[in-house]
Amino acid sequence: MNLVLDAGNTSVKAAVYQNDTLQEKLVFPKENFLQELEKIFKHYPQITHSILSEVIKIDAKVIFQLEKATNFLRLSMDTHMPFENEYHTPHTLGLDRVTLVAAAVDQFPKKNVLIIDAGTCITYDLKTAKEKYLGGAISPGLQMRFKSLHKFTANLPLVSAKPDVDLIGKTTESSIQSGIINGLKMELKGVVETYASEFEDLTVIFTGGDSQLLSIPTKNSIFANSNFLLEGLNFILEFNKTQ
Numbered sequence: 636m637n638l639v640l641d642a643g644n645t646s647v648k649a650a651v652y653q654n655d656t657l658q659e660k661l662v663f664p665k666e667n668f669l670q671e672l673e674k675i676f677k678h679y680p681q682i683t684h685s686i687l688s689e690v691i692k693i694d695a696k697v698i699f700q701l702e703k704a705t706n707f708l709r710l711s712m713d714t715h716m717p718f719e720n721e722y723h724t725p726h727t728l729g730l731d732r733v734t735l736v737a738a739a740v741d742q743f744p745k746k747n748v749l750i751i752d753a754g755t756c757i758t759y760d761l762k763t764a765k766e767k768y769l770g771g772a773i774s775p776g777l778q779m780r781f782k783s784l785h786k787f788t789a790n791l792p793l794v795s796a797k798p799d800v801d802l803i804g805k806t807t808e809s810s811i812q813s814g815i816i817n818g819l820k821m822e823l824k825g826v827v828e829t830y831a832s833e834f835e836d837l838t839v840i841f842t843g844g845d846s847q848l849l850s851i852p853t854k855n856s857i858f859a860n861s862n863f864l865l866e867g868l869n870f871i872l873e874f875n876k877t878q
Contacts, residue, residue, distance in 0.1 A: 636652065636681045637686070637872050637873070638650075638652075638685040638701075638705065639651075639865050640868075641864060641865060641868060642668070642687065642688065642690065642691055642693060644665075644690060644691055645664065648662050648865060649671065649675060650862065650865045654873075655866075655869065655870075659679075660862065665691060668697050669697055669700065672701070683705060684705055685701050685706070685707050686708045686709075686710060686872040687701065687707070687709050687710060688730050688734060688868055689709075689730075690730075708871075708875055710730055710733075711730070714871065714875065715875050715878045716733065716737060717737055717740050717741070717870065718737065718762060718766045718768050720733075720768050721768060721769055722770050723770075732752070732760050734864050734867040735750045735867055736768050736867075737867040737870050737874075738859075738866050738867030739762050740762060740766055742866070743838055744766070745764050746838050747764050748762050748839075749761050749771075749830050749837055749839045749840070750762075750771075750842065750859075751839065751841050751843075752843040752846075753843035753844065753849050754845065755778070755779060756773050756774065756775060756776045757773070757774040757776050757777075757819070757823075758772070758773050758774075759771040759773075759774075761830065763834070772826070777819060777849065778796070780815045780819070781794055781811070781815060791807065794808050796812070796845075797816075798848055800812040800817060816848075816849070820851055823851050827839055827856075838857060840858075840859050841856060841857070841859065842864070
């Protein structure tokens, strides 16, 4: 069994896999990391391997526990990946982007895939049918755009997103919503169309917290399930067992 861990700024996502089958998924505060680990190992004594992706500093006791109880892989840009990385500055590349590419390799092998992750930032990542990661783009995310417009102007209010907005805003609030939401949808549509013109039979994967809100219908668009990143981590772990 595998234990997959994704440690974010405030919480940790944990998943237990038997090969590629999800057994259980947990989310808990980062402060409870060690206690939750003990519970997981007690409930699943069959766990033999683990992988950790982190954006925060992890308590040394957590690392010690993982190393003691499992064959432990701490994800980094030095980790063997199931694709050829052509990014020119690989050690500046976010581990979340790398993991999503790995998930695309696993679930869409030998296909050109554009992964769009609509979170704090909008990231675009392209892997080819030859399993090469070419790179992509980073753009401000939806909430970042609302907050920036409010912060860097004197009189514009902080506005929240909503699913459907008119093209023509009739108030300041609806004008901001139209500018940001419709503008971002048009950005997404333009990026997808440009990639599709250059890469044959392109599959487009939407993931991230704002992916449904910013949905745009495209020929081969797919909404990734909420475990897409965890599945990528599990695939990287399985891949490294054979290295």
